[in-house]
Amino acid sequence: MPPTDSRRHAPAVARNRQPILDVLQEVLPASGRALEIGSGTGEHAVFFARSLADWHWLPSEGDPDALPSIQAWVEHAGLPNIDPPRLLDVNADDWNIPPVDAIVCCNVIHYSPWTTTLALLDGAARVLRPNGVLYLYGPYRRNGAHTAPSNAEFELWLKARNPAFGVRDLEAVQVQARERGLVCGPVVQMPANNLSVVFRAAGLQHLADPV
DSSP: OOOOOOOOOOHHHHHHHHHHHHHHHHHSOSSEEEEEEOOTTSHHHHHHHHHOTTEEEEEEESOGGGHHHHHHHHHHHTOTTBOOOEEOOTTSSOOOOOOEEEEEEESOGGGSOHHHHHHHHHHHHHHEEEEEEEEEEEOEEETTEESSHHHHHHHHHHHHHOTTOOOEEHHHHHHHHHHTTEEEEEEEEEGGGEEEEEEEESSSOOOOOOO
16 A cells, blocks of 8 residues: 555645745845744645745754654655754754744744743744844734734634633734844735734844834
């Protein structure tokens, strides 16, 4: 019998991968090395590696049960610019990751405690090269309020799953990023009431003020 295909599929990926790629193409330089945190099924990693051929992609995941799916997607794609997935605990003091030019993190910080967001920002400040990009995608509150009723409902579902989960306040994330030397960049409205939030490590160039 043929081997079982261990690739998992997340329906949202087909809907959001192109809009996310559009933003990445605007904020990333022409080439570099990117760490993806929370690679999930592995679909995003392969899509971005294929679409950004001059970038080398490092998928990572904190859940060991997700690694076989990511590995299967990587092997199926057969791309030269993507590494096998790494098990990465964002809350660790040392990620054991060489310096990178970008960190891409989709749909993670609302599925984890607030302390994980702080650890993510700490890690980004450690491993991003000067002027490197931190890209965060997902739902956020703005000015203390949800941006859509569906996000309020989603947060109730999140907190029923784990009281420490929740839709984060954009302004609180930006304050914590600034305290770690990360410069706030564009905030882009995305489909399904999500946002693309961009930061840059201190360097020769700074992004424009957030909008």
